[in-house]
Amino acid sequence: MDDFLARALLGGVGVALAAGPLGAFIVWRRMAYFGDTLAHSGLLGIVLGTVLNLNLQLGVAITCLVVALVLVLLQRQRRLATDTLLGILAHTTLSLGLVALAFLETVRVDLTAYLFGDILAIGPIDLYWIWGGALLALGALAGLWRPLLAITVHEELAQVEGVPVFPVRLAFMLLVAIVIAVAMKVVGILLITSLLIIPAAAARRFARSPEGMALLASGLGCAAVGLGLWASLRWDTPAGPSVVLAAAFLFVLSSMVPGRSWR
Amino acid sequence: MTELLLTAENIGLTIRGNPILHNVNLRVAAGEIVALIGPNGAGKSTLVRVLLGLLRPDSGRVWSRPGLRIGYMPQRLALDGTLPLSVQRFVTLGTPAARARVQAVLAEVGAAHVLDSPVQAVSGGELQRVMLARALLREPDLLVLDEPIQGVDLNGQYELYDLIGGLRRTHGCGMLMVSHELHLVMATTDHVLCLNRHVCCSGHPDHVARDPAYLDLFGIDGARRLAVYHHHHNHHHDLHGAVMPDLPLPSASGGEGSHRPFVEQDHG
Numbered sequence: 001m002d003d004f005l006a007r008a009l010l011g012g013v014g015v016a017l018a019a020g021p022l023g024a025f026i027v028w029r030r031m032a033y034f035g036d037t038l039a040h041s042g043l044l045g046i047v048l049g050t051v052l053n054l055n056l057q058l059g060v061a062i063t064c065l066v067v068a069l070v071l072v073l074l075q076r077q078r079r080l081a082t083d084t085l086l087g088i089l090a091h092t093t094l095s096l097g098l099v100a101l102a103f104l105e106t107v108r109v110d111l112t113a114y115l116f117g118d119i120l121a122i123g124p125i126d127l128y129w130i131w132g133g134a135l136l137a138l139g140a141l142a143g144l145w146r147p148l149l150a151i152t153v154h155e156e157l158a159q160v161e162g163v164p165v166f167p168v169r170l171a172f173m174l175l176v177a178i179v180i181a182v183a184m185k186v187v188g189i190l191l192i193t194s195l196l197i198i199p200a201a202a203a204r205r206f207a208r209s210p211e212g213m214a215l216l217a218s219g220l221g222c223a224a225v226g227l228g229l230w231a232s233l234r235w236d237t238p239a240g241p242s243v244v245l246a247a248a249f250l251f252v253l254s255s256m257v258p259g260r261s262w263r
Numbered sequence: 264m265t266e267l268l269l270t271a272e273n274i275g276l277t278i279r280g281n282p283i284l285h286n287v288n289l290r291v292a293a294g295e296i297v298a299l300i301g302p303n304g305a306g307k308s309t310l311v312r313v314l315l316g317l318l319r320p321d322s323g324r325v326w327s328r329p330g331l332r333i334g335y336m337p338q339r340l341a342l343d344g345t346l347p348l349s350v351q352r353f354v355t356l357g358t359p360a361a362r363a364r365v366q367a368v369l370a371e372v373g374a375a376h377v378l379d380s381p382v383q384a385v386s387g388g389e390l391q392r393v394m395l396a397r398a399l400l401r402e403p404d405l406l407v408l409d410e411p412i413q414g415v416d417l418n419g420q421y422e423l424y425d426l427i428g429g430l431r432r433t434h435g436c437g438m439l440m441v442s443h444e445l446h447l448v449m450a451t452t453d454h455v456l457c458l459n460r461h462v463c464c465s466g467h468p469d470h471v472a473r474d475p476a477y478l479d480l481f482g483i484d485g486a487r488r489l490a491v492y493h494h495h496h497n498h499h500h501d502l503h504g505a506v507m508p509d510l511p512l513p514s515a516s517g518g519e520g521s522h523r524p525f526v527e528q529d530h531g
Contacts, residue, residue, distance in 0.1 A: 159316075
């Protein structure tokens with residue numbers, strides 16, 4: 001196997017492993033649009049990273065986190081519905097990123113790579129970041145699992161039972177920000193949410209427990225990465241979108257398998 | 264004197280310009296059952312959230328005995344259908360416990376048969392029992408039940424109240440119970456607080472049932488059901504359930520929609 005292909009596969013699998021369990025929570029908590037909004041702000045993080053001469057993934061993670069905090073503050077005012085706020089934030093930050101990028105005349109930026117991913121260009125350093133970020137996110141999620149599950153089921157009940165709701169929610173947002181930062185290289189900021197949500201949704205029909213669904217989502221995500229890369233080589237299609245299509249294909253397949261329904 | 268579990272003094276709360284609670288006092292002693300009744304929109308759930316520390320009042324203070332263990336049964340559970348969660352997992356989310364113990368608690372509330380069912384698949388009445396089991400698993404000093412009979416058919420309601428009434432004996436816990444009907448809670452309750460943004464009247468259920476403020480609040484239906492006598496009191500309620508003082512009081516008009524006594528409405 002070519003080096004670049006091995007790195008692409010390894011990077012994609014790292015992202016998919018972390019995206020599975022986190023994506024499951026995003027599905028359970030109905031936060032798909034939230035993930036999308038954070039991802040949209042990623043471009044601003046690229047600019048920030050370039051200007052400050054930071055690692056770009058670090059820049060993206062920081063920006064996502066700031067946007068998440070702004071959202072929490074805006075939500076507290078309760079003036080507008082959350083989805084409206086998310087819509088405003090998503091497109092404002094994306095546009096801000098595009099405009100700011102135009103000011104960086106000295107830097108040539110391949111916009112398509114950031115918007116739709118450039119998995120075949122993953123370098124050895126990228127791999128360290130991806131696996132470091134993914135393992136960090138998975139480890140933290142394992143530690144947060146129980147309280148996070150409790151507030152997902154019923155936030156106030158969990159609070160009465162002693163769960164520190166706000167810190168747990170904040171930590172979860174941080175994890176989403178990290179995964180978005182590491183996934184950007186693979187599928188790009190416009191497609192990241194799909195890698196979080198589609199494998200989790202596909203895993204739903206076969207899962208009997210939250211943990212089972214999370215693990216299965218990781219597995220399906222890895223399968224989507226492999227399948228997508230293969231299809232991309234076979235038909236010379238763009239790699240990031242091919243991975244997303246592979247995930248969607250697995251989702252459709254999963255919904256056609258006759259099986260028990262929970263309801 | 265029995266030990267106090269929870270007290271609230273002069274609680275006041277205004278949300279977006281609407282006075283929701285005004286000068287509310289409440290206390291629950293160990294082993295005591297206190298019922299909080301009032302029409303929809305009276306601020307019952309808001310008061311409960313203040314008492315549980317989920318909401319900060321604008322004025323007044325809430326005290327709870329240090330180390331007080333509260334078992335809380337919320338009004339509703341909106342669980343996403345995509346979360347594969349069995350009843351056993353749900354019950355142990357707040358308190359880790361062995362399967363046998365979970366089974367025993369579920370059996371106590373009459374829901375042992377749903378142990379392995381998905382939470383989303385159990386009926387409304389079963390879900391109330393499952394939530395009660397989760398609260399009991401904490402071995403609480405105080406049970407807080409917000410409309411525990413919601414979504415339960417009429418026969419089930421009496422059954423559930425019998426069950427809840429018996430818990431004081433079997434678990435020795437105090438209880439704060441929210442309801443919008445007095446006649447259902449009367450048999451087991453020590454103390455009734457009739458709330459309509461302020462405490463209209465309070466006392467033993469028999470006493471409250473004859474209180475003109477209660478009769479006024481719950482209208483003709485309630486009056487017909489219970490012994491009646493009238494005398495003058497310091498306020499009445501308009502069609503919106505707002506307090507219309509005979510003496511000048513801080514304005515308490517709010518846009519909460521009309522309250523029809525004994526008609527179930529969606530209220531969060």
